[in-house]
Amino acid sequence: MRESAGYRAALAAITLLVVTVAGCWAVLTPAFRAPDEPQHVNSVLRLAYGGDWPAPGEALMGPAMILARQEAALQSDIPGRHWIRIGLVPYTEVDPLPDDQRLRVTAQNALPWPGMSATAVDTVDQMTQHPPLYYAAAATWLHATGTADARWDQLLLSLRLFDLLLLAPLPLLAAATVRTMLGERPGARPAALVAAAGVLFVPMSAHILSAVTNDALVTLTGAVLTWLVARVLTGDLRWPTAAGLGVALGIGLLTKVMAAFAVPMVVLAYVLAGVAARPVLAELRRTWWPRAGRVLVVGVVAFAAGGWWWLRNLLVHGAVQPVGIPERWEPVPNEGIGHFTTTVVTAFTRSFFGDFGWLELRVPPAAFWGGAAIVAVLSVAALVRRDSRVHVTVLLLLPVALWASVVLNAWNHYVQTGWITAVQGRYLFAGLAALAVVTALGARPPARAVPWIVAGGGVVAAASLAFAFHGMYWGPRDSAADAAARLAGWSPLSPGQLVVAGVLALMAGGLAVGACVRFAVVSTSTRVVDTAAATASTAATTDGTGASV
Template structure:
């Protein structure tokens, strides 16, 4: 690194961008009011069940325990936050409820952590959905790991808000590798440090990712599994046909499969990666078999067991929550689902009720789509990029297909949430970065400070919008909202100021680090490569006409 100032500047900038992504998740973890993220009470309840030895009941046979039920009341969850897109009649406002004092917040113990046991085979379909914990329709891996975190940190028996924060920070820890894996994938495909830094900052442009991955949710582990799968598929596509790579790929896919069915959409990507990789056919076939066999042994067996024992891949664990209505046709379905999916990918905070303006999420979606399309058509490693983008595309189509039966039969649209696409964040970040590489070529390094600054601004804007939507009532000042935030938080006001200050400092440092990288990077597109090995692997996956344009001077 002493001999290559650009490499040193790149590593510093990447470290700072990674820190900013992670700390943004931390700030979301302390900003979001308790249980104000999709299904968070049920996620916490399932963690507590395993932490206290309650096992993993069949889908639909688990109830919410007394501790979580009381915590929801103490968190005033049955109220509407001020930024809600539509106030509900008869529902009190969150801002009218005085924060529950720390001394009055309950401590979770063995006596109240577990719900009453439901006799096996008992149907809970007629119960209020709020009393049912539907998470046992998923495999238990995430919840077992989170339960271990409670024991390791000494928070298994703690005040519920402290416990909630510990679990949220565990999920933030799962977010940390995402920018590093995305940068590594892009650099391997293009040889471009600049494109790698652009890719690392992608998550900051998706405020919903910070919000969801800073809450308690099994999507955090699926997101990490999806990112690791994408990176290892890049290795395969660039010539790494070693069996240990195939085994590692099988493990990370299997971890995803033992977490949530969404991980199954990575399987076509793995198959396509080996099909299109350069190398002997026998090694590619062997790699496919090893990866597939390992994935099945780690987590795929769960879904086969469901099919054989229950007659369905994923059983339904929650009672019906919607009123029967008449379907309004295919066009209404497509328009509603695509809009809801896009909005909730970029920014539907809380229980999807604090909505980003339409112009914001549609603009973001168009930019990402155009750049990904450009990467496939003109970017370096076009074939590899197309393979990676199969993952978010398959997830997107899977959500639509899954939502159609309920709509056609009952007229309601359910299970349409953008977080289901987060397993494809690495692919979308890669496509966006390589699209910019195709657009700017050797000038991309000059844009890195601007992209990093825009990413930091997008993250800050999302956080500010969430702060307003959660805490600032009509005609109230920012200081009123800040006082309410401090009143509900398990942290003190001074601690909240410290967290915000650290995030701001790291944000500025990331932009400065990106600017220093731009100054340290040669402007010539023919300058020596950052890594001869990277150029070799990039060229192996790139047509000759584009391989030369992926110079490592960036």
């Protein structure tokens, strides 16, 4: 077996593992218990049933979603919630509605009825502050799969599976980016496999990207941009590559404003393309016009594909990103920059690694601070390496720009109202592939370490699923069987189907580790053979010359 074949098999197995883990999250997470999931589903239904795209703040929740939230007991507290609210019935004490009594979505209840008005904040669908591309694609999926008029729980699962399709290319793109940057160097394939497995070490990504959210599409476009930027950095100045960057950026811009923060990364990539080993200023003076031309193509294509939406917002609404939901709290005096800094850094870090449910179920501090420390150390290691310093600097622009934009937005709101809002780690997921690539370039593991790293990712994923299962379904006086029965009672799947989903994930984990072991064995053997052949060749050419004396 050749090393390349072993690599492809291992990459396919890791991708399968990532998808099956996310699939477990899709069936484990209680209905609508992910950030803004009811509103995301409502906007999909609006387009699926021929509705329009109202101005930000004017879209309403349809009757189907209002009733579905009630049937899903969304106004209850899961047992592991970080702060149990007084007066609410615990989720574990609500009896799941039998399947045949659950609401079915129809043309009569999907859209707001004539004369409906907002009676509370949760009756407003703020998603029309975003462009409609994700929602149109998801609506098309509902019609293609015949689930547009299904029961609400079946429709919800269908949309979650749609987001799994958007997640599936992420490991492949991360691996392709590493291979693009390292070429045929000895450590390229092991590093690529580690990058592919990187999302397993960020459990929140599987939780969020298996829920119904436009973050799924913007994360995919961020990964495509990362891969294409890597191609540019390694000297690919072809016009089709520039056009591809423009299309990917435009799709991202027609999904969410987060895509706009990839622009600095794209521009700097063309500035530094292929000049890492040559004098930068001299090379730029010689080739500035071709580089500028490519950047212009990226900009024109991106604007035509999706950037126009934000100019439209400015002309129609007077703001690039209009507010989609009314202010919910009365202004209060803020508590200073120290309180802001500690709160934002902690909340951002925690919700990047694990703040499950609707930011209800918090992982222990050691988990998210430890994860952040590992990412920081490996990023520094990648920056220190001379052969990756320039490329890593460019890739890190995306997550850094995203982080800075969220913090700045939160600071402005804090100064105006005294409240800290909209600080969520999922807003970094457009740069998730870039972070996976950077950490893999910092680690540069030998082939024999890859199975251990992938196994470690599998353990992190399994532990996170177990933690979420306990925190979401396991009441204080329950047994494991009680919690499992509660999951089955709420799920649109049968108990047998839930067991199959778990078994498939375990099998995918074993397959991934096994494929990586096989790759490590083949890779090590190949290196030994190559070294021996090189040694023999050297001995043959120097024999009799006195060079070996």
